[in-house]
Every structure is written in structure tokens, then in C-alpha cells.
Amino acid sequence: MTPPDLKKLLGGYAAGTLTPEERRALFDAALADQTLFDALADEEALREVLADPACRERVQAALVENPPTPFRPWRPAVWTLAAAAAAAAVVLTVAVLRPRPVPPAAPRQVAMAHKPASPELLPATPAPSSAPTTRPPTTRATKSLPMRALVAPRQEPSASVPAVAAEPAPAPNAGVVGGKLDSSALAAAEVAAPPAANAAPPPPPPLPRSVQQTVAVEAAAPLIETTPSDAKNQQVVVSQQATQVTIAGRDAAELVKVMPGLVVTARLAVPGLRYTLLRRGEGDKDVEVPSDTPFGRHESLRLRIEPEQGGYLYVLAGKRALYAGPVVANQPVLIVTRPGVLQAVLLPQPDSGPLSTLVSRARQRQQEGIRFQRPDGTHLGSAQPGQPAPILIEISIKSR
Amino acid sequence: MVPPMDPATARPATERDSVLAALRERIVAYAASRISRDTAEDLAQEVLLVIHEKYREVHQPAELLPLAMQILRYKMMAHFRKSERHGDEVPLEDCPLASDGESPEDFARRREISLRLAAAVKKLGAECRRLMRLKLEGRTFPEIRALLGARSLNTVYTWDFRCRKHLLELMGGSWEVRE
Numbered sequence: 185m186t187p188p189d190l191k192k193l194l195g196g197y198a199a200g201t202l203t204p205e206e207r208r209a210l211f212d213a214a215l216a217d218q219t220l221f222d223a224l225a226d227e228e229a230l231r232e233v234l235a236d237p238a239c240r241e242r243v244q245a246a247l248v249e250n251p252p253t254p255f256r257p258w259r260p261a262v263w264t265l266a267a268a269a270a271a272a273a274v275v276l277t278v279a280v281l282r283p284r285p286v287p288p289a290a291p292r293q294v295a296m297a298h299k300p301a302s303p304e305l306l307p308a309t310p311a312p313s314s315a316p317t318t319r320p321p322t323t324r325a326t327k328s329l330p331m332r333a334l335v336a337p338r339q340e341p342s343a344s345v346p347a348v349a350a351e352p353a354p355a356p357n358a359g360v361v362g363g364k365l366d367s368s369a370l371a372a373a374e375v376a377a378p379p380a381a382n383a384a385p386p387p388p389p390p391l392p393r394s395v396q397q398t399v400a401v402e403a404a405a406p407l408i409e410t411t412p413s414d415a416k417n418q419q420v421v422v423s424q425q426a427t428q429v430t431i432a433g434r435d436a437a438e439l440v441k442v443m444p445g446l447v448v449t450a451r452l453a454v455p456g457l458r459y460t461l462l463r464r465g466e467g468d469k470d471v472e473v474p475s476d477t478p479f480g481r482h483e484s485l486r487l488r489i490e491p492e493q494g495g496y497l498y499v500l501a502g503k504r505a506l507y508a509g510p511v512v513a514n515q516p517v518l519i520v521t522r523p524g525v526l527q528a529v530l531l532p533q534p535d536s537g538p539l540s541t542l543v544s545r546a547r548q549r550q551q552e553g554i555r556f557q558r559p560d561g562t563h564l565g566s567a568q569p570g571q572p573a574p575i576l577i578e579i580s581i582k583s584r
Numbered sequence: 585m586v587p588p589m590d591p592a593t594a595r596p597a598t599e600r601d602s603v604l605a606a607l608r609e610r611i612v613a614y615a616a617s618r619i620s621r622d623t624a625e626d627l628a629q630e631v632l633l634v635i636h637e638k639y640r641e642v643h644q645p646a647e648l649l650p651l652a653m654q655i656l657r658y659k660m661m662a663h664f665r666k667s668e669r670h671g672d673e674v675p676l677e678d679c680p681l682a683s684d685g686e687s688p689e690d691f692a693r694r695r696e697i698s699l700r701l702a703a704a705v706k707k708l709g710a711e712c713r714r715l716m717r718l719k720l721e722g723r724t725f726p727e728i729r730a731l732l733g734a735r736s737l738n739t740v741y742t743w744d745f746r747c748r749k750h751l752l753e754l755m756g757g758s759w760e761v762r763e
Contacts, residue, residue, distance in 0.1 A: 189738070191745070192742060194745075194748065195719070195744040195745060195748040196719070196724075199719040199720060200722070201722060201728075203724050203725070207646050211645050211646045211650070212645055212646075214610070214649060215610065215649065216606070218613050221614060222614050222617070224653065225614050225656065225657070226758070228653045228656075230697075230759040232694060233697045233759070236694055239695065239698035240698075240720060242698045242699070242701075242702050243698060243701050243705060243720065244717065245702070246701075246702035246705050246706050247713050247720070248717070506688075507688060507692075508691075509688065509691060509692020509695055509696065510692060512699065
């Protein structure tokens with residue numbers, strides 16, 4: 185085999201499917217050819233992954249799954265339509281280009297009496313809309329989060345509000361009585377609120393479902409208060425001539441506009457970390473147990489951590505890392521551990537500092553918050569805009 | 585003239601030495617294309633040191649080369665990790681030797697690649713997925729040729745080469761995450 189041919193064996197190297205002869209030929213050639221050696225060295229990463237049974241199984245499972253083919257059902261129809269269109273085009277061309285006999289001259293029509301159509305045949309004319317169509321007012325429906333037995337404390341409130349823009353509002357509407365509603369009922373606010381003086385800009389496209397919730401506020405003098413006491417949800421109170429509040433995200437309405445002067449309490453379901461304790465039950469099956477279940481001091485148990493957003497997860501037992509690596513939203517990570525106190529930190533970026541100080545650094549960054557202030561300059565809180573704060577939870581596994 | 589014998593392997597010392605010399609040259613050239621030349625030379629030396637100290641019994645090129653690749657990868661990853669934390673100048677002695685123990689970072693990196701790989705293979709065509717599935721089942725190319733009814737082994741090599749190339753493109757041109 186020539187070196188270009190030998191390069192075709194690279195795919196077999198990583199998968200470990202080369203015969204001894206092929207291996208020998210490939211390696212001998214790689215020792216003599218730097219390009220082949222480099223290609224082989226680059227292939228090492230894939231070989232390492234495929235040599236791991238769990239990773240190999242993951243890839244195999246993906247290969248077995250049917251790929252998403254959303255247009256497949258339409259394919260026959262598309263082909264049929266295309267064939268029909270082509271046939272029609274041919275027929276039309278022939279019909280147009282065919283020499284036609286000149287018809288005998290018909291008597292020219294000079295005028296024609298036009299009989300008006302009967303009323304019942306006339307198309308129905310829509311009545312001019314004197315008033316915009318109004319949707320029936322929606323009743324307040326607080327979206328209840330599914331009660332899970334083990335819900336870890338969520339992110340600090342400031343982290344959930346990455347973008348707050350305070351811009352001058354066109355028409356302050358003083359003296360409007362405030363009201364409160366939560367995020368799931370904000371669509372109702374859109375209807376119930378008085379119309380704005382200026383038409384609001386077109387709404388931004390809805391964010392993907394996995395994107396963290398964002399709140400953008402345009403107001404002359406926004407006042408935003410966070411209430412960190414609520415562990416599950418966070419409240420953002422917007423008042424004083426807020427002209428528009430846009431909330432997009434998984435649990436909130438796709439787009440909500442709140443008219444001037446309305447006080448809004450938006451409940452934001454901030455992505456967090458859920459964890460579950462699993463104990464080996466009958467038939468070697470893992471059984472979910474309450475978080476306060478006492479385990480034997482040396483009993484091995486499984487900890488399932490499910491992040492609600494992607495990032496880099498670090499699970500620490502003292503100075504030891506039980507897990508450190510990237511995680512995908514809603515894809516649980518299983519960790520085998522023993523009773524004790526663990527700390528789980530979810531960061532948007534991989535951490536580059538020492539693990540021994542990771543928790544304290546994460547705490548510090550959590551407290552920074554987003555910067556809010558009153559019109560008079562009173563400081564209410566601060567954070568780095570657009571930089572999600574780390575999520576930190578402490579997991580205490582009891583022992584008997 | 586009979587070459588001198590290596591007492592450890594009872595084979596001609598020159599065979600192993602020549603393989604290691606060629607390996608060193610290749611490793612230096614490969615590493616130098618990614619890190620500085622001086623560091624690449626040190627790194628190659630480290631790789632050969634590990635082979636010399638831990639794998640004396642390995643002498644065949646078909647065994648030495650994958651072994652060297654593996655050690656080289658560990659060394660380079662360790663070097664990059666250190667560089668990220670402390671800047672570019674990293675004394676090579678700070679890089680740990682390849683060991684059987686696995687760090688959480690290695691585990692996480694492998695997991696990440698496999699997740700990306702799993703997502704990418706789903707986008708492959710049916711033929712490529714079938715070929716890859718057979719490979720991951722441990723089938724050799726001759727076996728795959730028989731199963732897929734290809735005319736020649738070279739045809740299977742070509743199919744695999746194209747599928748691999750497509751997969752690599754879907755992975756962004758590299759199996760690993762490029763930062």
C-alpha cells in the first residue's frame with residue numbers, strides 16, 4: 185500500500201479494528217512518514233474515547249438511534265409534486281408552441297349589459313373594525329413548579345437577571361396604581377394593562393428553551409428589587425414608569441409587555457442544580473430515597489445531579505473532586521460516593537484556579553449580583569452583566 | 585556482523601534503538617508543530633524515558649508506536665493544562681508521568697468528546713453509520729467487506745476514509761474541543 189492508501193487505515197486505528205497486518209503496515213509507514221505520524225497522533229484522542237467502554241457505548245447507542253429525518257414523510261409527496269409540475273410544464277409548452285388554426289372572425293362585441301350579482305352571491309364584506317380585538321382577560325394562573333422531593337436551592341437572585349438596561353421612557357405615567365403578577369400570568373398583564381402611548385418595538389424572536397431567562401427593562405427610572413429569600417423562585421419587582429418588560433425563557437411567557445407604571449413581580453425560575461440520592465435496592469436497581477435518609481457510614485450510594493443548564497460541574501468532597509467536567513442541561517450525572525458533606529458548583533466556564541478554593545471563590549462571585557440602583561442613586565445590588573454567577577449547592581448526606 | 589544483544593529483550597539492540605530514534609524524531613516534529621521546539625525536544629525525551637523505564641520488554645514498532653502515542657498524548661495534555669493555569673513557560677518536570685490513575689479532567693474530557701461524537705454520528709448518512717457501527721462492534725475491514733458485499737478491501741478503506749472525513753468535519757475538524 186502506498187502512504188495515501190495507508191492513511192485510509194487511520195479510521196481503523198481509533199476503532200481498534202485493524203488486523204495485525206494492517207497495524208504493522210500503518211505503524212511502519214508512520215515511522216517513516218511524518219504526515220502519517222501526525223495524523224495518527226491526532227487520532228489518539230478518538231482512540232482514547234473509543235477505548236473507554238462507557239464512551240464507546242454512548243457512540244454506539246447514537247448510531248443505533250434513528251437520525252432525525254423530519255422531511256422524510258414529505259419526500260414522496262415532493263417528488264410526486266415535482267414530477268407533476270414537470271409534466272404540466274411539458275404539456276403547457278407543447279400547447280403554447282403548437283401551431284393553432286386561425287379562428288374565424290367573430291362579430292365584435294361593442295357593449296354588454298351587466299347584471300349586478302345577486303346579494304347572496306356577493307362575498308361577505310368584513311365589517312370595519314372599530315375597536316381592536318380584545319382577548320378575554322386571562323385569569324391569573326400561577327405556574328406551579330413540579331414539586332420534587334429534592335430540589336436544591338437555586339442560584340442567587342442576581343444571577344438570574346443578566347441584562348437590565350435603563351433607558352429614558354417616552355411617557356412617564358405617574359399615579360398609576362400598581363399591581364402584581366407572576367411570570368406565568370404576565371400574558372394577562374399584556375391585555376389588562378393600559379395601551380402604551382408609543383407602539384412598542386417588535387418583539388425579539390423567542391429564545392431557545394434552554395437559554396437562561398433574561399429580563400430586559402426599559403424605563404425612565406427603574407427600581408428593581410430582588411428577594412433572595414425565596415429559594416425556588418426569584419422575584420424581580422419593576423416599578424416607576426417601566427415601559428416594557430420582556431421576559432423570555434423556559435418557564436416564563438415567550439414575550440410579555442408591561443405598560444407604563446405597572447408594577448410587576450416576575451417570578452423567574454432560575455436554572456439550578458437538582459440532586460437525588462439513589463440507594464441500591466432489590467434486583468440491583470437504584471431506588472430514589474429522600475435526601476434525609478441516613479446511610480451507613482461506609483455505605484456506597486449514588487448521587488444523581490441534574491443541571492438545568494449546561495456548564496462545568498465540580499462536585500467536591502473536601503479537597504477531593506468527585507466530578508469535574510462539562511455537563512449538558514437536563515442530562516444527569518451519576519456519582520458514587522459515601523455519606524458526608526459535598527459541594528457542587530456549576531460554572532459557566534471551566535475553572536482555572538485551585539480546587540481547594542473553588543467553593544469560596546464561587547461564593548464570592550455569587551454575592552456580587554447585578555448592579556441595581558434607585559433613581560436617587562441608592563445602591564441596591566451589583567453584578568457583572570451578562571456573566572452568569574456560579575450555582576453552588578451543599579449536599580449533606582446523613583450517616584447513621 | 586552480528587549486532588550486540590540487549591539483555592533485557594534478548595533481541596538485537598539496534599532494532600529497538602533504531603525504532604526509538606525514529607520515534608524521537610517524529611515526536612519532536614509533531615510536538616514542535618504545536619509547542620515550542622525546546623519543549624518538544626524535552627517532551628520527546630520524557631516519552632522515551634517512560635518507555636525505557638516502564639516498557640523495556642516492548643520492542644516491536646507495532647507496539648512501541650501506539651504506546652509512544654499514548655504517552656505523548658498524556659504529556660502534551662499535562663503540558664497544556666499547566667500552560668493554561670500558569671502561562672506558557674512550564675517546566676517539564678512539573679508534568680506528571682503517565683499513570684494508570686485517571687484524573688477527573690481526563691474523565692470529563694473523554695466524556696465531552698464522546699458526547700460530541702455521539703451527536704455528530706447521528707448526522708452521518710445511513711451507510712456511514714452502518715460502517716461505523718460494524719467497526720465499533722469490533723469487525724475488521726475484511727469482515728466488513730464481506731458483510732457489506734464490497735468488491736474489494738480497498739473499497740471499504742475508501743468508504744471508511746470518506747465517512748471518517750465527514751465525521752471529522754461534523755466535529756469541527758478536530759476530535760478534541762478547540763478553545
